[in-house]
Amino acid sequence: MSEPGFTIIDDGAFADFEFEARGERIEELFANCARALFAALTDLESIKPELEIEFTVEGDSREDLLFAFLSELIFIKDTRKVFLGEFELKLESDNRLYCLTRGEPIDRQRHVIKTDVKAATYHKLKIHKVGNLFVTRVILDL
Amino acid sequence: MTMEKIRIDDYTWEIPRGAKPGMNVPARLIASKKIIEELDQGVVDQITNVACLPGIRRYALCMPDGHRGYGFPIGGVAAFGVDDGVISPGGIGFDINCGVRLIRTNLHEKEVASKLRELIDTIFKLVPSGVGSTGIVKLNDREFDRLMAEGAAWCRDKGYAWDSDIEFTEQRGTIPGADPQFVSAKARERGFDQVGTLGSGNHYLEIQKVEFDPDCERDVAEKMGIVEPGQITIMVHCGSRGFGHQIGTDYLQSFGAAMKKYGIQTNDRELACAPFKSPEGQAYYGAMACAANTAFANRQVITHRIREAFTSVFGRSAEELGMYLVYDVAHNIAKIEEYEIDGRRERLIVHRKGATRAFGPGSTDLPDKYKQVGQPVLVGGSMQTESYLLVGTAKAGELTFASTLHGAGRTMSRAAAMKKIHGARLREEMEKQGILIRTISLKGLAEEAGFAYKNVETVVSTVHNLGISRKVARLKPLANIKG
Numbered sequence: 001m002s003e004p005g006f007t008i009i010d011d012g013a014f015a016d017f018e019f020e021a022r023g024e025r026i027e028e029l030f031a032n033c034a035r036a037l038f039a040a041l042t043d044l045e046s047i048k049p050e051l052e053i054e055f056t057v058e059g060d061s062r063e064d065l066l067f068a069f070l071s072e073l074i075f076i077k078d079t080r081k082v083f084l085g086e087f088e089l090k091l092e093s094d095n096r097l098y099c100l101t102r103g104e105p106i107d108r109q110r111h112v113i114k115t116d117v118k119a120a121t122y123h124k125l126k127i128h129k130v131g132n133l134f135v136t137r138v139i140l141d142l
Numbered sequence: 143m144t145m146e147k148i149r150i151d152d153y154t155w156e157i158p159r160g161a162k163p164g165m166n167v168p169a170r171l172i173a174s175k176k177i178i179e180e181l182d183q184g185v186v187d188q189i190t191n192v193a194c195l196p197g198i199r200r201y202a203l204c205m206p207d208g209h210r211g212y213g214f215p216i217g218g219v220a221a222f223g224v225d226d227g228v229i230s231p232g233g234i235g236f237d238i239n240c241g242v243r244l245i246r247t248n249l250h251e252k253e254v255a256s257k258l259r260e261l262i263d264t265i266f267k268l269v270p271s272g273v274g275s276t277g278i279v280k281l282n283d284r285e286f287d288r289l290m291a292e293g294a295a296w297c298r299d300k301g302y303a304w305d306s307d308i309e310f311t312e313q314r315g316t317i318p319g320a321d322p323q324f325v326s327a328k329a330r331e332r333g334f335d336q337v338g339t340l341g342s343g344n345h346y347l348e349i350q351k352v353e354f355d356p357d358c359e360r361d362v363a364e365k366m367g368i369v370e371p372g373q374i375t376i377m378v379h380c381g382s383r384g385f386g387h388q389i390g391t392d393y394l395q396s397f398g399a400a401m402k403k404y405g406i407q408t409n410d411r412e413l414a415c416a417p418f419k420s421p422e423g424q425a426y427y428g429a430m431a432c433a434a435n436t437a438f439a440n441r442q443v444i445t446h447r448i449r450e451a452f453t454s455v456f457g458r459s460a461e462e463l464g465m466y467l468v469y470d471v472a473h474n475i476a477k478i479e480e481y482e483i484d485g486r487r488e489r490l491i492v493h494r495k496g497a498t499r500a501f502g503p504g505s506t507d508l509p510d511k512y513k514q515v516g517q518p519v520l521v522g523g524s525m526q527t528e529s530y531l532l533v534g535t536a537k538a539g540e541l542t543f544a545s546t547l548h549g550a551g552r553t554m555s556r557a558a559a560m561k562k563i564h565g566a567r568l569r570e571e572m573e574k575q576g577i578l579i580r581t582i583s584l585k586g587l588a589e590e591a592g593f594a595y596k597n598v599e600t601v602v603s604t605v606h607n608l609g610i611s612r613k614v615a616r617l618k619p620l621a622n623i624k625g
Binding site: 008009010011012013014015016017018041060063064067068071074075077078079081106108112113114115116118119120121122123124125139141142 | 182209210211212213216235236237272273274328331332341342343344384387388390391394395398410411412414552553554555556557558561582583585586589
């Protein structure tokens with residue numbers, strides 16, 4: 001599966017979910033990572049923007065920040081029992097990210113349930129600059 | 143980088159200490175020739191990274207069901223000195239105390255056949271599964287503290303467990319040292335309403351029938367209450383749910399700073415670790431034990447619900463149906479155990495990530511009933527193929543820190559499996575094979591197709607032939623709830 005901002009890796013981690021994401025800015029890269037996360041759970045286009053949640057996360061490096069961001073989304077998914085599909089991000093400083101996200105409560109009748117995501121991982125997590133794009137590979141534990 | 147694998151015997155291969163810079167010990171792969179030939183290079187990279195961790199003893203080991211994971215390979219076993227070694231959340235996995243339990247019954251396939259559909263539908267209603275599900279247990283903060291400190295014992299007090307359930311759970315369902323003060327508010331919030339839920343992915347609840355192949359040790363099976371072909375058993379595979387996942391996440395983050403503080407470097411950030419005796423290492427151990435106990439409680443509450451379902455369908459009590467626990471094993475955990483290293487007994491912190499403890503006869507941790515035969519080992523196959531009941535051996539204590547395999551082991555990514563078959567088609571195929579399937583995620587079922595796993599017979603025969611566990615019974619799926 002290949003969306004404009006991310007590609008799921010078929011020959012990646014066996015028991016997990018591996019994807020590559022891209023973005024011209026760090027915010028775009030992170031938003032595409034978030035979309036890939038929820039694409040593992042359900043069909044992205046089925047998620048309606050019915051509620052809004054704001055949060056900030058911190059991390060010493062960009063990789064730490066990405067790990068903290070994805071971990072927070074997984075936490076919100078589990079505790080609020082929601083699927084999230086829209087992400088507006090602002091890098092407030094090198095180690096602080098603000099996120100406004102929109103989504104809706106999980107509806108098992110309407111949403112296709114693909115799987116669940118337990119956690120983000122640090123395995124091979126590295127953000128590179130390729131030409132004018134930021135690129136990263138992420139493995140999510142399923 | 144291709145590394146040379148030296149054949150030690152028919153089922154043991156060694157990657158010498160010098161194969162990668164920084165290795166403190168050799169790596170050993172438990173594998174038949176066929177498994178080693180087909181082995182994914184990712185496993186070799188990952189197990190040799192584990193061999194570089196501080197304080198590791200003898201070898202970094204990978205079991206025959208091993209496959210590429212993150213940090214440790216799945217199937218990885220590593221033991222560290224409690225005084226000079228480390229504890230690593232990546233050596234346990236996010237799903238702390240993911241494990242398997244086996245419940246036996248005195249029912250025969252013939253009695254169940256006509257009621258199988260009703261039975262699996264009833265269990266599917268009583269045991270919530272999949273993303274966003276909540277369990278029947280309602281906990282306030284104080285009760286949750288007790289549950290995480292006491293595990294299965296808490297369930298007995300609340301009427302969810304029989305006395306014999308406690309006896310037949312690894313370490314009696316309570317890992318000592320669980321300390322709720324080391325558990326974050328986030329982990330509590332994520333976990334408090336999930337006790338009694340199955341989870342998702344490869345987690346399942348399966349109704350099975352007993353088979354014996356010629357290698358199976360029938361006298362040992364009998365000791366475990368597995369007496370005849372066609373006997374009905376129930377297998378449950380799940381863990382500590384979001385509670386454990388959050389604890390893993392929390393400590394993976396905080397161990398970044400601990401690594402700097404203690405000057406530890408690893409080849410993969412996912413191998414983040416801290417000295418076991420350090421305040422950070424002890425805090426993680428205290429939190430990990432809380433998650434492990436919660437997982438024992440989770441499988442126990444599910445057992446309670448399964449007993450309710452059988453009672454309602456058959457109109458007989460669970461006691462009358464002989465629904466006793468054969469055993470419950472953890473396969474994602476770190477535990478303190480004693481082994482002989484260079485001629486002296488030493489306390490080690492043994493990490494098993496997708497590997498099962500396999501104590502031989504005489505071990506003090508075993509219930510009296512199993513002291514003579516050894517510990518039951520539960521090996522969950524794919525949902526389309528057989529599972530196995532094995533027994534631990536003294537040889538496992540000598541060769542593999544009393545560890546053996548935990549499942550069939552994947553050979554293909556989930557994404558690749560989904561491309562090969564559609565969930566609805568797989569369900570049809572499985573029903574033709576005589577396996578009923580219930581799931582909230584038909585899409586996810588495709589990821590669990592039998593072809594995405596190694597041949598369970600091959601991996602089980604490897605540990606049987608090496609002698610680190612022995613075959614007791616084969617368990618054929620009749621109905622499966624995929625989480």
